[in-house]
Amino acid sequence: MPDTPARNTGAHVAYVELKRQILTLQLKPGERIYEPAMATALGVSRTPLREAVRRLISENLLEQQPTGGVLVPVLDENVISELYEVRAAMESLMARNACLKATAADIEALHGILARNAAVVEFADDAMQQGMALHAKIAGTAGNSWARRFHDQVSSQMERYRHFTNSTQERRDQALSQHRTLVEAVAGGNPEKAAKIAFDHVMAARDAALRAMSGNGPGIS
Amino acid sequence: MPDTPARNTGAHVAYVELKRQILTLQLKPGERIYEPAMATALGVSRTPLREAVRRLISENLLEQQPTGGVLVPVLDENVISELYEVRAAMESLMARNACLKATAADIEALHGILARNAAVVEFADDAMQQGMALHAKIAGTAGNSWARRFHDQVSSQMERYRHFTNSTQERRDQALSQHRTLVEAVAGGNPEKAAKIAFDHVMAARDAALRAMSGNGPGIS
């Protein structure tokens, strides 16, 4: 998040570590957080741990129960669909704005990333890396800090589902071609078109992910 | 926010009261929050106050300084433009989904709200009320809780700018006609069209707000 305090306070390290554990599913969905135990486990006292927990609650990476406990939210197919939709809306907006504001240097940088993207299309991890770089560059060019903030939040959420939405070679090829179209649209100076392409691109990723998930046996959690 | 704990804990009342003071500009933009003073002012100790403050920071209604103080974010024209854009993206998405999922009863409810909207078009407060009711109904029909959450966050933010973006009669008439078009689009079953109309509708509101602000002398802060 942009507002991460650079200082190495105990609350901050607790936040980072707890978030990591949640996103990697090291803390299992549905699991409850007990403050005293978690505090000693992370080597801080309850006060800074509590601060980290409350922050994660407001980022929706933890969930406060009405009865008064805190737990790791369970995974669910509807949620992942919602997340993709919001991501589509954000990337669409950013593509539109990037199109309006991009300088020649920005366009060149986008083409550079695209080339690297093409070079690694057969390696899942590198391909995702470059895909994210492309989106990051577009986001930076768009210059809407709120869109970026929400996009980051959604991306964090989606990490929890990563294991269920493994990408196939076919999917990566499709993504690469969509990225090409997207960069062309941004470079072409047609904001409406860029927005639509970005939207459809993410929605296609959503459909692929949902298909991959329903293929994975009982599915979630 | 949906995740507001219903319990009447001290941290919660501090959060609500502090948020109110920020949104009504009772706490002035740029003003710093001193924990001991604010805690006694709100009648709680530093611990629950701190919890409220940290939560407001992660909702971007307070700002942590690198040096270590907390202050009320200053207002700025770029931000309001960004907020409108994100709101446009969210409402566009929700209009699309509402279009896909709306039942006959939903459509009827929308028409009812529209009628009430028309009846109060000359009263600024009531008109805004009904406008929000319309958007709320669409949001409910769309059924994307994340879109809703972000939309709510943005709306909260925008309250701080309310005093600067007073609506004119002309603007209200325009909004009513756009609402009519929007409901027709949602009812008509064309998701793409509904999405585009919602987007343009909010962007038009943005332009009106920016014009109103630049008319208000030195403007902001």
Added chain:
DNA sequence: AGAAAAATACTTGTATACATATATACAGTA
């Protein structure tokens, strides 16, 4: 034995005390 009631253990919420960092004011020196 089964159900209701009481007691116990544990968790969360809050206050407060203490340590550390930061800013302010003052004094001494160039």
Added chain:
DNA sequence: TACTGTATATATGTATACAAGTATTTTTCT
């Protein structure tokens, strides 16, 4: 006078102690 170094005061970060509420287990009564 301007500047640096020191001392003081104040704010933030953290730990801990205590209060209040909840769940669980044990005990008692039918």
